[in-house]
Amino acid sequence: MEPVRWGIVGYGWVARDYMAPGIREAGHRLVAVCDPGEAARAAAEAEGARAYADLSGLIADPAVEAVYVATPNHLHREAVEALAASGKAILCEKPMAASLSDAEAMAAAVQAHGIFYGTAFDQRHHPAHRLMRDAVRTGRLGTVTAVRIVYACWLHRDWAPQEGHDNWRIDPARAGGGALIDLAPHGLDLVDFLLDESIREIAALTQARAQDYSVDDGALLIGRTESGVLASLHVAYNCPDALPRRRLEVVGTRGQMVAENTMGQVAGGRLTFIDGASGLPEDVAFDGDASPFTEQVRAFGSALRRPAEREAYAAARDLHTMRLVVGAYASDRGGGGRLEP
Secondary structure (H helix, E strand, O other): OOOOEEEEEOOOHHHHHHHHHHHHHOOOEEEEEEOOOHHHHHHHHHOOOEEEOOHHHHHHOOOOOEEEEOOOHHHHHHHHHHHHHHOOEEEEEOOOOOOHHHHHHHHHHHHHHOOOEEEEOHHHHOHHHHHHHHHHHHOOOOOEEEEEEEEEOEOOOOOOOOOOOOOHHHOHHHHOOOHHHHHHHHHHHHHHHHHOOOEEEEEEEEEOOOOOOOOOOEEEEEEEEOOOOEEEEEEEOEOOOOOOOEEEEEEEOOEEEEEEOOOOOOOOOEEEEEEOOOOOEEEOOOOOOOOHHHHHHHHHHHHHHOHHHHHHOOHHHHHHHHHHHHHHHHHHOOOOOEOOO
């Protein structure tokens, strides 16, 4: 397959430390970066990419085929609408946007211009999670009854993974919320991915318990799919990183799959199958060196080159996930969390 020529909008720590290496490891090329920060542009140029201070420069670059959008949430809409009008393929970081209205506008732009779009749910591409989906599909787990997720970290006010980093994730105007909007989309999307069906009803309780900022630092979500599978998610910015804090379980009538330390940006973790009759655990082998970011780049690039593979990407499905996030917040305010199909 011919290497995809990538651009990146927003060259922060996720783009620099995970997406850019993923592009290289997948055999693709990072040709251009757009970021208003001088230091970010210098870092991109050091990696051999052209650097632009504004989006128009990247859009005008004829070498850029696909663009990874990694700006703060409230800037996603502006970038996606402009890129969609230019005809470039788009992989936009989760959540889709800081507000439902922005996400709806993005989906409309994607449809109007007929471009290839995906939300960057990299957890779909972790090899352990793919094996869990296979176990569901083949019936190894029997009738699936529940999905349980813990995805937590410690995010203090002054968190700064790189020099000059602005912790916009605790600014409600730019992030759209706190731990729930940042971390829960991965889990909500994983339920869809693992079960081949979406959550249709949702409710949540949030907390602002341990951190000194105005957004939620933790949340518990419960949901139910159309067929009746129950899902629970605990997401948090208030869990010390030294504690167990990343766990994904799929429970069925014949067995259970447990993934530990697989959720996140890095490769590795552990996957276990527990037999429902004997209770005996069995380690399940997978490629522990496969980065979910690298695998995401490979999958998106392959779908870009082979349109028949694009069924795995759907702006409408990603918009539904965004509506689940908004519904979860609404339920915490007493507004009810049920979403219409």
